[in-house]
Amino acid sequence: MPQATQTIIGQTNPIAIMFFIAFVIVTLVITYWAAKRTRTTKDFYAAGRNVTGFQNGLALAGDYMSAASFLGIAGLVSTRGYDGLIYSVGWLVGWPIVMFLISEPLRNLGKYTFADVVAYRLNQRPIRAAAAAGSLVTVLTYLIAQMVGAGTLVKLMFGLPYEAAIIIVGALMIAYVLFGGMIATTWVQIIKAVLLLGGATLLVFLTLSKFGFSYADLFGQAEKLYTSKFLEPGGLITSPIDAFSLGLALMFGTAGLPHILMRFYTVPDAKEARKSVFYATGFIGYFYILTVTIGFGAAVLVGQKIIMGIDKGGNMAGPLLAEALGGTPFLGFLAAVAFATILAVVSGLTLAGASAFSHDLFVGVIRRGQASEKEEVKMAKMATLGLGIAAVLLGIMFKGQNVAFLVGLTFAIAASANFPALLMSITWKKFTTKGAVTSIYTGLTVATVLIILSPTVWVDIVHKTEKTAVENQIKMIESTSSAKIADLEKQKTPALKSEKLAALDTSIAGEKKLADEQIKTEKAKMPKAIFPLKNPGIYSMAAAFLIGIIVSLLWRDKKAEEKFAGEKLREYIGIGAEE
C-alpha cells in the first residue's frame, strides 16, 4: 500500500486556526450565557445540579479523554502495536469501579467536593485540610503534565511558539472557569467530547475504507509490514508485579480524581449519577477502540518511519493519518480538536482545584464553615485566577522537561490518598477522623516518595547524565566492534585458504565476545533505582488502607460510629441529599 510522504505538520495551518477560532467563539458565547446564570455556589461548583445523566456522561468522557490519550495511544499503537492496545485497556477499567463503589454514595452524601463525603460524620477541619491537600496535589501534577503536553502539541500542530500556546490555553481556561463556572466548563466538555468522538469516528471510517472495512485486512497489512510480532504482546509488561501495580493505580486512581468526582454533583440525583457513568464508560471505551484503530491505520498507511521522524514518541500518528486521508482540511480540523481537548481538560482540573481551595480550605478550615455564599464564590474565583496563572508559569518552567512520570504520579496519588479515605468513609462504620487524616497523608507521601525513587524519576531524570553516558558508551562499543567485524568480513575472499578463513572467523568471534563483555561491564555501571517498580500503586494503596484501618481501630470514635446509621439512610436512599 502506498504510504504518505509529505506533511505540513509543524507549519502554520490556516485551516486549523480557523477551526480553532470557531471553537473559541462558540465556547466564549456559552461562557457569556453561563456567566449570567452563575450566582450561587451551587451554580459555580455544580452547574445548579441541572445537568442530565446523558450530558454528564459526555462531560465525564470529555474530562477524561485528554489529548495525551488521543494522540499518545494512537502513537503507542502505531509504534509498538499490540502493546499500545494493552495500555489503552488499563485506562478504561476504572470506570465500572467508579459506578459500583463511588458514584451514588458520593452524590447522595456530598455537596461540591469529595471531602464533603469523607467529612460527613467526622471532624470537618482536619479532614478538609487533608482532603484538600490530596486534591490539590493531584490536580497540580495533572495540570503540569497537561500544560507541558499542550505547549509541545500546539507547537507541532499549529507552528505556534511553546510559550504562546501555553498562554493562550491558560487565558481561555481562566475565562471559562472564572466567568462561567461549572455551567460553562460542562458545555466546553460536552462540545469537545462530541468533536473528539466525531473526528475520531470519521478518521476511523476513512481508514477502514482503505481496507474494505475489514479489520482482518488491516491487521494482515500491518503484519506484512512489521512482522507478526506487531500483533503480539511484546516488551511492555516484563515484570508482573509492575504491571499489577500500574493496573491498580489506573483502576482505583480513576475513582479518586477530584475533577471526575466533582462531576457527580452536577446531576439532580443518584439515579442520574449512575446513568452518567454508564454513558461515560460507553463513550470512553468506544473512543479507545477508535484510537487503537487509528494507531494501526497510521502504522500501515503512513508508516513508522515518517511517524517517528516527526515525533519520536509517535504522538503525530493520528494527525499524520488524517492528513494522508483527508488532506490539509482534515488535519486542520483534528489539530483544532486536539487543542480544544487540552483546553477542556485543563478547565475541569482548574475548577476542581479552585473548589478544593475555596470550599475545603477557605470555608472549611480557615473560616470553620462560617462564610456567606458570596464570599465563597469570590474566593473560588480568586483561586481560579491563581491556579490558572500558576498553571501557565509551571507549564513554561517545565518546558522541555520529561513529565511522563507526572501522569503516573497523579493516578498513584488519586488511588492512594483520595480513594481509600473516600471508600472507607462510606463503607466502614468504625472509620475515624484520625484514621482518615493519617490514611490520606500516608497515601500522599508514600506515593510521592516512591515515585521519586522509582526508575521513571531516579534513573530517567535524576541520573539522566549517567544513564545517557552509559547508553552512549554502549553505542560506541557496538559501532566500533561492528566496524571491525565488517572489516574482517571483507578480508574473506573465495581465494583464501581454509586455515586463513578459520583464523578470520576466530577473530570475528573474539571481537564479538570482547564487545559483549565490554557492554556487560558498561551495563553494570547503569544507575539503578532505589525502588524497583515504575508505579508505586500497590504499596502506596496498601499503606493508605492499612494505616487508616489500624489508626481507626486503635483510637475508636463512638460518636462517628453512632452517626453512621444516619449516613446509611442518606447514602442508600438519598434522604436529605443535596438538591
Next chain:
Amino acid sequence: MAKVSVHEILEDKDFKDLLKRRNRVALTLTVVELLIYFGFIALIAFNKPFLSQKMSAGTATTVGIPIAVGTIALSWVLTGIYIFWANSRYDTLVKKIKEKIGG
C-alpha cells in the same frame, strides 16, 4: 400513610434487605471487573504464547486482539448490568421504603 421514625427505618426489614442487596451486587460486580482486568494482565505476564496465537490459519489477527477489545466491551456491559438491576430492583425498593417514611 403511617410515618416511621429514622430509628425504626434503620431496624426495618426492607431497609436491611436493601443494604444487603446493594452491597452484594456492588461487591460482586467489582470482583468480576477485577478478575476480568487482572486476568487479562496475568495472561500477558504469564502466557504470552496464548495471546500470540492466530485466530485461524491464514489470518494475521491474534487471539489477544479480541481479548483486549473484549475486556473494554465487558467493562461497559457490567455497568449496563448494574444500571439494569438498579433501575428495576433497587429503585423499587427505595420507593417502598420512602413511602413508609411518608416522604
